[in-house]
Amino acid sequence: MLLVERVLGSRIDPLLSDRLHHLEHHGQVDILNLPAAELARRRFRATSAAGEEIAIALPRDQKLFDGAVLVLEDHKAIVVRVDSEHWLRLQPRSIADAVELGYHAGNLHWRVRFQGEALLVALEAPVDSYLDRLGTLITERRVVTSVSKTDDL
Template sequence: MLHIDSVVGDRAEPGLHRRLHHLEHHGAVETVTIASADMARRRLRLTTPKGEELAIALPREQKLFDGAVLLIDDDRAIVVRAEVERWLRLQPASIADAVELGYHAGNLHWRVRFEGECLLVALEGPAEAYFARLDALFAGRSIKSTVVTQDLAA
């Protein structure tokens, strides 16, 4: 098992970018995809695409991020790729629906964002599970919903 105790840097940094570019031409860069919900964790166990186990234990002042270089040497590199989040976009028809939706989203501890009059709920499981919770709460009311698969981090 490979122990990672710090982030080397960002793949976009010019020096690292050149080294990674060279290693990519030799098929020596592994990308580990990490779920968005796990990006805030400091301790994590992963398996690379080639089957190597990683034990990540970062200091408090460091975080994982998309493009974080975990390892780079003359023979190989390991880079983090953040999984694109899926969001459920909910548009209530009235202020009363919006208040009740917000109340229930808070009680269910859903991660949310706001986009105009819509509430975006981060999907950390099957969308059907979220719809099942909302069906009981909003039977007969008008709430438009769509699943969005994109990076809304920006």
């Protein structure tokens, strides 16, 4: 198992990009595909696209990101690619509904962003799990919902 204890830099860094480009032409760049939710973690295990087992153990001052270079050697590189993230868009119909929605999202520790008057919730479980937790806000149509990918926002 390969142990990665630090991020070397970004695939777009000039000092790294030339070497990566050369390795890509020789089929020697392996990809570690990760869901966006994994980026906040510092210690976990994963398997690269080529089947290499990788243990991630980053210090507190480093985070993973799309394009993070984990390994860069003469004949091998490993780069992080982040899967498209899906978001549940919740549009409250009134101020009272917005307050109640915010209360639920906060209590449930959902990862959120804002888009105008809508609350976007990062989907880390099936959509129905989120909708069920909102109860009457959804069943009484006090909040309108839709799902989109990060690229669509």
